[in-house]
Amino acid sequence: MTVFAKLSLIAAFALSIQGCSDTPQARAAQAKAVGAQRLQALRKRIAAADADASKWIPVAEWIMPSQLREISGLALTQRGTVLAHDDNMGRVSEIDPRTGVLLKSFALSGQQKGDFEAITIAGQDIYLLESSGKLFKFREGADGTQVPFTVYDTKLGRECEFESLTYEAGSSRLLMACKRILNQAEGKVKELRIYALPLPLGDRSATTAMTIPIDEIRGKNKWKNFHPSDMTIDPFTGNYVIIASREKAYVVITPDGDLVRAASLPGDHRQPEGVAITKDSLFLVSDESNVKPPKITVYRWRP
Amino acid sequence: MLRQLVDVLTLKSDRPGRRLTAYYAILAVVVALLYYFFPATIRGIAERGLGDVSEGPMVLTDALTGTAARTGGPFGAGSIGALSATTVTILFGTLALMLPVSWVYMSARPAVGHNQAVVQTLIILPIVVAGIVYIVQNSLALAFSLAGVIGAVRFRSNLRDTRDLVYIFLSIVVGFAAGVQSMVVGVIVSIVFNYVMLVTWRYDYGRNVLTPTASAQWAWPLQTLAGPTGEREIPDRDLVLSLTPERAQALADRFDRVRTVLGKKNKKPRFNAVLRITSDDVPGARRNVEIVLDKMTKRWDLDEVVTHTGKPCEIYYLVKPLKSVPTDELLTSIHAHAADTITSADLETAQPANDNKKDGSKA
Numbered sequence: 001m002t003v004f005a006k007l008s009l010i011a012a013f014a015l016s017i018q019g020c021s022d023t024p025q026a027r028a029a030q031a032k033a034v035g036a037q038r039l040q041a042l043r044k045r046i047a048a049a050d051a052d053a054s055k056w057i058p059v060a061e062w063i064m065p066s067q068l069r070e071i072s073g074l075a076l077t078q079r080g081t082v083l084a085h086d087d088n089m090g091r092v093s094e095i096d097p098r099t100g101v102l103l104k105s106f107a108l109s110g111q112q113k114g115d116f117e118a119i120t121i122a123g124q125d126i127y128l129l130e131s132s133g134k135l136f137k138f139r140e141g142a143d144g145t146q147v148p149f150t151v152y153d154t155k156l157g158r159e160c161e162f163e164s165l166t167y168e169a170g171s172s173r174l175l176m177a178c179k180r181i182l183n184q185a186e187g188k189v190k191e192l193r194i195y196a197l198p199l200p201l202g203d204r205s206a207t208t209a210m211t212i213p214i215d216e217i218r219g220k221n222k223w224k225n226f227h228p229s230d231m232t233i234d235p236f237t238g239n240y241v242i243i244a245s246r247e248k249a250y251v252v253i254t255p256d257g258d259l260v261r262a263a264s265l266p267g268d269h270r271q272p273e274g275v276a277i278t279k280d281s282l283f284l285v286s287d288e289s290n291v292k293p294p295k296i297t298v299y300r301w302r303p
Numbered sequence: 304m305l306r307q308l309v310d311v312l313t314l315k316s317d318r319p320g321r322r323l324t325a326y327y328a329i330l331a332v333v334v335a336l337l338y339y340f341f342p343a344t345i346r347g348i349a350e351r352g353l354g355d356v357s358e359g360p361m362v363l364t365d366a367l368t369g370t371a372a373r374t375g376g377p378f379g380a381g382s383i384g385a386l387s388a389t390t391v392t393i394l395f396g397t398l399a400l401m402l403p404v405s406w407v408y409m410s411a412r413p414a415v416g417h418n419q420a421v422v423q424t425l426i427i428l429p430i431v432v433a434g435i436v437y438i439v440q441n442s443l444a445l446a447f448s449l450a451g452v453i454g455a456v457r458f459r460s461n462l463r464d465t466r467d468l469v470y471i472f473l474s475i476v477v478g479f480a481a482g483v484q485s486m487v488v489g490v491i492v493s494i495v496f497n498y499v500m501l502v503t504w505r506y507d508y509g510r511n512v513l514t515p516t517a518s519a520q521w522a523w524p525l526q527t528l529a530g531p532t533g534e535r536e537i538p539d540r541d542l543v544l545s546l547t548p549e550r551a552q553a554l555a556d557r558f559d560r561v562r563t564v565l566g567k568k569n570k571k572p573r574f575n576a577v578l579r580i581t582s583d584d585v586p587g588a589r590r591n592v593e594i595v596l597d598k599m600t601k602r603w604d605l606d607e608v609v610t611h612t613g614k615p616c617e618i619y620y621l622v623k624p625l626k627s628v629p630t631d632e633l634l635t636s637i638h639a640h641a642a643d644t645i646t647s648a649d650l651e652t653a654q655p656a657n658d659n660k661k662d663g664s665k666a
């Protein structure tokens with residue numbers, strides 16, 4: 001057998017394995033077909049969940065790919081999809097929570113690495129929050145691209161460690177719930193603190209803080225503390241919905257700081273790090289990889 | 304095939320630098336061809352570990368029903384087929400990178416001979432490391448599990464030459480690079496490493512002025528090996544490169560001993576073949592084989608028993624078969640009588656032509 005014949009055989013074998021199914025177009029076609037089937041299945045599950053409102057059962061649960069092994073924040077887009085990001089990498093993925101299709105991924109230019117904890121969308125701008133309180137501002141990019149960004153240091157990292165960020169459209173403010181107050185010992189935390197930063201950013205003196213007594217949040221629950229890991233705005237009431245990874249719980253607070261609800265999260269959540277609520281009443285919780293694979297779980301939201 | 308291609312490119316030059324360059328040129332062409340046909344896969348294993356983002360939608364696994372991305376067919380994105388293809392590419396890429404490293408290891412050694420175990424380790428270790436890293440990736444739990452498993456295995460070895468350690472380190476680096484799918488790093492590191500090693504060897508970098516050069520160290524034992532006058536040319540460069548002065552001396556001594564056994568010039572040799580038996584049961588093998596030798600040879604003599612740890616021992620006989628007994632028949636009888644005690648039997652004869660003629664005349 002000649003060298004050329006051998007090479008041809010190898011190429012033919014590789015082609016047979018790879019096929020032509022790995023092109024973006026082929027992937028899109030596959031995703032569209034699967035998405036249509038899954039959408040039907042989701043409608044049935046939602047109907048079943050609505051029929052028995054006493055139980056919180058997941059209507060969908062999507063396992064994340066390796067690039068979202070440490071999925072952290074979730075942010076809802078105008079299209080009804082969510083932007084998700086990994087804890088260690090400045091890389092954002094858009095996911096359709098109804099069909100479980102990862103639509104695209106783009107990254108901050110220069111493959112930024114850091115301790116990214118939360119994401120939110122404010123108009124055309126996207127904000128990515130580092131635990132130290134630094135905000136990375138950028139615009140949405142196309143699939144496979146890198147986007148330019150600017151960094152804004154809130155200087156709040158001296159007081160708090162952050163994992164939560166959301167945008168309150170009504171007041172045009174970014175909200176950041178404090179996970180851990182640095183000058184308070186773990187057992188002596190007295191309050192849940194939420195900072196509000198008016199947009200556009202720049203005037204640090206305009207930052208305000210709202211506090212809710214931790215005893216009030218604890219209530220009858222057995223939690224010793226409450227460590228927010230992400231927050232979002234309920235699109236129906238405008239209340240703040242905050243989840244806590246350590247306590248595996250969520251609280252609902254009015255913009256005035258009144259507690260509406262404090263309860264454990266439904267289902268089995270090993271490390272809930274992200275939350276979002278869609279306009280069609282889907283409650284999304286993302287868990288990073290911890291014994292179980294990383295996932296986004298979808299529930300029916302009941303305000 | 305690869306050797307033929309390298310020969311063509313280097314015009315059959317035996318200079319390590321040229322052959323290395325030719326190999327990398329061939330490798331570059333192969334990678335370019337693969338990249339032309341499968342750009343996504345090659346880019347994925349070349350630089351994914353550096354944080355690149357994939358293009359195109361991806362169907363995620365539905366944990367409620369268990370239906371995964373494989374709905375698009377067995378070789379879709381994220382399927383078993385794609386995973387297998389990526390794994391195979393990574394492992395063969397690692398192999399392709401480590402082959403020239405092993406050649407450099409065997410060639411560029413001025414003072415101390417190479418260790419075959421290290422050569423094989425250089426090939427195997429990075430493949431294993433790549434596999435481990437590919438599985439572990441960013442999972443802390445898996446990493447701890449791996450540490451526990453490796454902690455249970457005693458892996459200790461003393462390396463004779465500190466440079467061997469550098470080669471082992473390189474193999475680990477290449478394995479890691481392949482495992483995290485940053486093959487570009489592995490490629491660059493191994494290429495630079497190989498050329499640096501070749502240059503330092505070629506120019507004896509760091510040699511003490513009082514110690515002889517690498518070639519001078521070889522001169523005496525190789526001349527002894529070549530013949531009594533030392534004028535005969537050494538025919539096989541690979542053989543020369545693989546020998547240390549001590550080994551060359553030992554080989555020369557052995558040639559002398561064999562020459563003594565065979566007899567002096569102009570005298571009919573007492574033996575004309577060497578029988579090599581491998582066996583785990585040396586006494587049993589000797590008993591059975593020697594019965595056959597008694598019957599089918601004019602004379603025989605046990606030359607050497609070489610014992611090994613972890614693999615069969617070797618028994619060497621000097622023999623002079625009966626003229627009426629073809630070598631194949633002798634080997635057949637040995638296998639027939641000693642099958643349960645030997646692993647293999649080989650007969651190297653000084654007169655293959657006679658045997659062939661005999662066999663031919665019988666046919």
